[in-house]
Amino acid sequence: MVTSCFAARYRQVSEQVADFARSYGRAPDDVAILLAVKTQSAEAIREAVRSGARLLGHNRVQELQATGRDLQEAGLTAELHLIGPLQSNKVNHTLRWASAIQTLDRESIVTRVAASLERLGADSAVARLGRESLDVMIQVNTSREASKHGCAPEEALDLAHHVSQYPNLALRGLMTIGPLTDSVKDIRAAYATLARLREEIATSGLPGAERCVELSMGMSADLEPAIAEGATIVRVGRAVFGERPSP
Numbered sequence: 001m002v003t004s005c006f007a008a009r010y011r012q013v014s015e016q017v018a019d020f021a022r023s024y025g026r027a028p029d030d031v032a033i034l035l036a037v038k039t040q041s042a043e044a045i046r047e048a049v050r051s052g053a054r055l056l057g058h059n060r061v062q063e064l065q066a067t068g069r070d071l072q073e074a075g076l077t078a079e080l081h082l083i084g085p086l087q088s089n090k091v092n093h094t095l096r097w098a099s100a101i102q103t104l105d106r107e108s109i110v111t112r113v114a115a116s117l118e119r120l121g122a123d124s125a126v127a128r129l130g131r132e133s134l135d136v137m138i139q140v141n142t143s144r145e146a147s148k149h150g151c152a153p154e155e156a157l158d159l160a161h162h163v164s165q166y167p168n169l170a171l172r173g174l175m176t177i178g179p180l181t182d183s184v185k186d187i188r189a190a191y192a193t194l195a196r197l198r199e200e201i202a203t204s205g206l207p208g209a210e211r212c213v214e215l216s217m218g219m220s221a222d223l224e225p226a227i228a229e230g231a232t233i234v235r236v237g238r239a240v241f242g243e244r245p246s247p
């Protein structure tokens with residue numbers, strides 16, 4: 001098995017994603033790959049970006065910050081998304097480096113992000129990118145597992161309403177982590193819930209609701225059910241980088 005060359009594995013996963021898209025009647029470039037780069041070395045991440053990866057995600061703010069700095073030093077550019085939980089004391093650090101936050105899940109953190117972004121001004125990543133607003137997503141706990149972050153499905157529309165009050169935040173979509181189960185039926189049900197909620201928000205008439213187009217769902221183990229249910233961003237780690245060392 002060829003496992004050493006990042007570019008080859010990345011190409012393989014890209015082809016698999018495109019094949020799944022086609023087999024569910026979707027355009028192959030409808031589904032973007034976000035590389036989940038947690039625990040990867042700076043060198044591995046640089047190689048990924050040099051090989052064409054444009055969308056990177058980190059769970060932890062500290063790692064996100066380190067990657068942001070490292071890529072800047074190397075003169076490389078990529079979109080950095082926060083895909084892990086956000087605590088209010090980490091908001092400033094996040095905004096300096098993240099071009100998007102996928103994990104807003106409560107009103108207080110939305111308010112905090114909007115206010116901090118305003119205060120940071122030119123020091124935020126979005127200002128450096130020349131954008132007027134930060135792309136955000138609402139994380140929904142579609143499987144209602146106690147161990148998972150995210151708002152309850154019935155709270156998503158209210159939270160979208162709260163986000164829409166801030167002109168410096170652009171609600172781009174919804175994100176979820178699929179249930180930890182072998183049941184493809186249960187996995188698809190969770191992803192179908194996210195798709196239904198996105199539709200509800202997009203057609204709600206809220207200001208900016210028409211920009212709420214993304215469904216960030218699906219990881220290495222469940223790409224197919226996610227793409228079947230309409231994922232537009234899949235978050236892939238192990239399928240490209242191999243197994244992570246256990247913590």
Ligand SMILES: *Cc1c(COP(=O)(O)O)cnc(C)c1O
Binds near residue numbers: 038235239
């Ligand atoms: C690690 C992680 C992924 C990628 O998981 P893999 O199983 O390595 O593909 C996706 N999303 C989130 C939020 C993660 O933390």
